[in-house]
Amino acid sequence: MRLTTHTDHALRILLHAALVAREGDGLMGIAQVAADHGISHNNAMKVVNLLSNAGLLTTIRGRSGGFRLGRPAETITLGEVVRLTEPCMTLTECEGCVLRSNCGLTGMLNRAMAAFLAELDRQTLAEAAAGSRLPTRLAPA
Numbered sequence: 001m002r003l004t005t006h007t008d009h010a011l012r013i014l015l016h017a018a019l020v021a022r023e024g025d026g027l028m029g030i031a032q033v034a035a036d037h038g039i040s041h042n043n044a045m046k047v048v049n050l051l052s053n054a055g056l057l058t059t060i061r062g063r064s065g066g067f068r069l070g071r072p073a074e075t076i077t078l079g080e081v082v083r084l085t086e087p088c089m090t091l092t093e094c095e096g097c098v099l100r101s102n103c104g105l106t107g108m109l110n111r112a113m114a115a116f117l118a119e120l121d122r123q124t125l126a127e128a129a130a131g132s133r134l135p136t137r138l139a140p141a
Contacts, residue, residue, distance in 0.1 A: 009044070014125055018126065022129060090113070
């Protein structure tokens with residue numbers, strides 16, 4: 001399985017926000033995060049909006065605005081983020097398959113996906129941040 005770019009961006013933005021929160025007030029600007037991660041401004045806005053609507057980020061409007069974690073990193077699981085951002089969690093497309101009604105593969109793949117998500121549900125953003133650090137050029141002043 002390969003996660004979508006949208007999910008990758010969401011995970012990176014959240015991890016970045018967790019690392020910045022550890023260093024200071026945690027307020028970040030979309031333009032800077034987009035530039036830091038090589039994400040288009042438009043895509044970064046979409047991701048931040050989705051994460052904000054889900055309560056994972058808090059946004060502050062205005063000239064001095066930005067965004068920060070909406071909840072403590074210890075309460076955000078990677079499984080929650082993946083479920084929020086992945087458009088499809090099925091590993092195969094069984095629609096139209098002649099074996100669909102009597103296929104042993106479907107159950108196996110469903111169990112594999114459940115195991116994958118269960119593992120991500122055990123991992124928090126705080127744990128990911130504990131094993132990460134901001135490069136010097138990205139650290140808050």
